[in-house]
């Protein structure tokens with residue numbers, strides 16, 4: 001040991017300890033020693049030993065109160081050659097952990113989703129033209145040299161392609177010293193978008209809206225704008241201007257979209273405006289691409305990301321704007337491990353990073369509407385469709401007066417209108433938010449109902465595939481021929497419709513029309529869905545029958561009729577947002593019609609035509625709906641006028657789950673303004689063999705819900721055996 005590594009007392013000089021957050025459900029960072037001569041800083045991505053394993057982690061901000069004896073600390077094993085996570089990103093992750101009551105390590109993990117990208121991307125081998133020329137020239141060689149003169153460096157294959165020769169010609173030239181090897185930076189996942197590539201001519205009200213957004217970008221500070229504009233009003237066109245302005249400032253942009261994997265048309269539109277596609281980020285991305293995007297986002301080489309909610313956790317180098325398109329969409333809520341709403345967290349991200357956030361919807365969430373009405377958000381309203389296109393004419397079909405034929409689900413009124421539409425050579429869309437053929441199968445002799453063995457749910461018949469399937473756990477069995485209870489053959493009845501069954505009915509009435517069924521469980525996955533959606537947009541189908549995935553963001557120019565098969569479907573459950581959700585979904589779906597200016601209609605089948613939601617939709621006056629809904633929430637102190645938190649307790653046995661839930665209830669502190677409902681057996685009482693109980697915590701606006709729930713968990717019974725507790729602040733689902 002050298003002299004300078006000894007301190008005055010002859011002991012080894014102490015190494016510096018730093019806190020490291022590991023991507024595991026841990027409550028705080030652990031301390032590790034920094035090896036001598038190694039540089040780490042806050043945000044450095046490192047590898048550390050943890051028990052017998054090596055895990056990666058992030059050097060967290062200081063304030064470690066770890067009182068571990070330094071002699072027992074282990075050393076960091078690797079410091080990755082990767083830009084450190086920025087301070088605002090850590091602040092964001094810490095904020096989410098404390099807001100959602102999640103272990104900070106699990107939240108940090110969401111920002112580190114591409115471990116293989118911590119190492120720099122390998123350089124690419126390339127060739128550069130030298131001054132040497134071969135003695136013998138051939139036409140192929142001449143072409144290669146002429147082509148190569150056009151660029152600083154080439155890959156071997158790229159040059160061969162560009163010059164239209166085989167790679168052996170290149171190799172021959174390299175052997176003669178005409179090319180020398182060089183290393184090239186890895187190619188970018190997408191070209192740099194140009195803010196001035198193809199600026200549209202905006203209509204006056206669009207221009208006013210764009211000007212407001214541009215002003216908020218120029219302010220270079222945190223602000224939130226809500227763009228509330230009818231379907232087809234040009235909201236996308238308008239927020240593209242905010243993106244352009246941010247790019248001019250040299251900053252990065254994140255666009256959140258609920259179904260990015262299914263909307264390739266969006267990427268093309270972006271490309272038409274900016275001359276390059278945005279980078280995509282979603283769970284269907286190939287792993288190699290994921291790494292590249294993550295790495296290039298953190299290095300600042302990717303300028304715009306269009307992604308699903310998880311894109312919020314990309315460690316941007318210099319983020320300057322977040323757009324949340326379809327901000328009302330329930331897909332923004334994650335209900336797994338860390339329960340968070342990406343729309344709300346986008347606003348938090350903007351506040352911490354001091355940049356603008358733009359929320360966009362034709363049917364904003366009540367929460368965002370209230371925030372805009374109360375002046376916390378700037379509101380931008382686009383009241384009419386672009387180019388004078390009319391919104392569809394909406395009508396209710398009272399199913400009590402115009403019932404379907406026996407065994408059918410479509411009213412003669414709707415069938416007649418479909419007929420007229422397809423005769424004109426236009427397209428019709430039938431919407432039913434139910435996959436499969438029938439949601440329930442029962443025996444007409446003994447009344448036996450086919451239920452999932454693991455869940456409190458009926459098995460859904462999928463006739464195309466010949467199976468009964470549980471939509472909660474995926475359990476499936478072959479469609480039976482006889483009743484397992486009484487043994488009778490041929491007396492099983494399919495009850496109620498799914499999209500497959502509607503397709504069957506439509507095929508009978510319109511045997512020579514081209515019919516496409518679209519639902520997320522179709523064979524062929526995302527690829528096939530994309531192709532089908534493209535085919536529909538090109539007019540290659542007459543009648544489309546689909547679940548909610550047809551509702552989102554698609555542009556079908558020739559679609560002029562939308563029929564809602566069962567508008568009452570979403571109203572029945574005890575969800576406090578049922579009315580809002582139904583209103584949003586039906587407005588969204590009917591908004592698919594008539595976008596290119598053709599006269600269009602929306603027909604809504606309902607058994608409750610007087611229901612306020614139905615009335616609001618056909619009245620063409622969404623304001624009336626919002627006013628009523630907001631007043632009702634205010635009276636009941638429901639969000640955003642009050643706060644909710646759900647606690648879901650599950651266990652292998654019903655009594656364990658119930659007992660634990662009761663224990664939590666008893667541990668609730670006495671606080672004025674906060675009360676606990678339950679425990680009660682969850683509407684979905686059994687999922688994947690686990691019994692579920694729910695508690696609902698309700699508080700006044702401004703109540704410390706997190707403190708209250710934390711106290712319940714800390715003072716309540718410890719999680720033992722199979723018991724699991726999930727905390728959901730601002731719940732969207734009550735099942």
Ligand code: ADP
Nearest residue numbers: 200201202203230231232233234235236237386
């Ligand atoms: P929204 O997002 O509000 O549903 P979009 O931005 O998709 O509306 O616009 C609807 C359609 O109108 C799109 O096909 C879009 O290209 C077109 N459009 C809107 N504004 C303009 C404009 N100023 N110039 C040209 N086309 C426009």
Ligand code: ZN
Nearest residue numbers: 452455470473
């Ligand atoms: Zn199941």
